Amino acid sequence: MQMTAEIQKKFIMPIKYKLIEKSQPGVVNGGTKKWYANVYNDGEVTIDDLVKQIEKFSALSEADIRGVVIALENVMQDELANGKIIRMDKLGSFYPSLSSEGVVKPEDFTAANIKSAKVNYRPGKRILDILSTATFKKKE
Template sequence: MAIRYTMTEKAEPGVLGGGTKKWYARVIMDGEISIDDLSKQIEKFSALSEPDIRGVIIALENVIQEYLVNGKVIRMDKLGSFYPGLSSGGAATKEEFNSTFIKEAYVTYRPGQRIRDALKTATFKKTE
């Protein structure tokens, strides 16, 4: 199976009138996989039952949330790492800066080596 993509034309950011437009690939999402779907697939590779696996996945979500909001990096070996990040406005001086300048917190995910290697083998199919 291939990653399907389409083409989209984009203007140059920050250039009045759009500047020179170029064409870029954009992934066409091919559905979603739910926790139930994951649980059923994992059950095939495990001695655990589907409800047990589902429970572990939900518990993992809760634990990841707890650690991220407390500024921890979560390293999950071959799966990858989750990092908390911030987006903020700027202050004129260090002393002037306070938490009201922070616009949002977000999560950065860095895939592990096996996932990066798997994506290197991906094939692509252009869809009109």
Template sequence: MAIKYNLIEKGQPGVVGGGTKKWYANVAPDGELSVDDLAKQIEKFSALSEADIRGVIIALENVIQENLNNGRIIRMDKLGSFYPGLSSNGAATKDEFNSSFIKEAYVNYRPGKRIIDALKAATFKKADWL
């Protein structure tokens, strides 16, 4: 199956009025999967029941949340790594900076080699609804 895309027109960044506009590909999502959907699919490759798999996925979500909130990197072998990031305002001096300068915390994800390789081998198809 191919990754579906649609086209969007974008202007040049930083140019008043958008400058010369060009067309770019944008992923057209082809549905989504819930935890239940994932559990059903994983069950086909496992000796565990759907309910057991669902429990493990939910527990994994809780463990990832807790550890990201404690500043830890979560390395999940071939799946990749999750790690916390911060966005902050700048301070004039190092001594002036305090935690109130931090605007938000967010999650970074770095895919593992197998996921990267899978996307390198992806094919593409223009979405039918365009």
């Protein structure tokens, strides 16, 4: 069962934000401070929560959904460790990236110059679209 856009919008709440004061980067003594919006994370949703929500729109059982999610996590770990981009259609893409120290000459570079690896996420169009129509409410 797929949610229509109309039904989906009924479940969408405004994104709450709070204001934080920031200094100008790179300016001695911080320069002129200004106030900026920062997302107020209003709780979290766990795998258990997601599985229960997915179960409502699927013929699969909770155990089946949980099994698929765990299997997906295992496969993603392997593929990211192999340097692959994982394209998940409308969900978006996950891809590995590196942080390294620079060297003057390419021949001086070794794997020891790599400081860390991380996973980046690029959201798909549907996720970007829903955020482009988001409403906002100041956290009180």
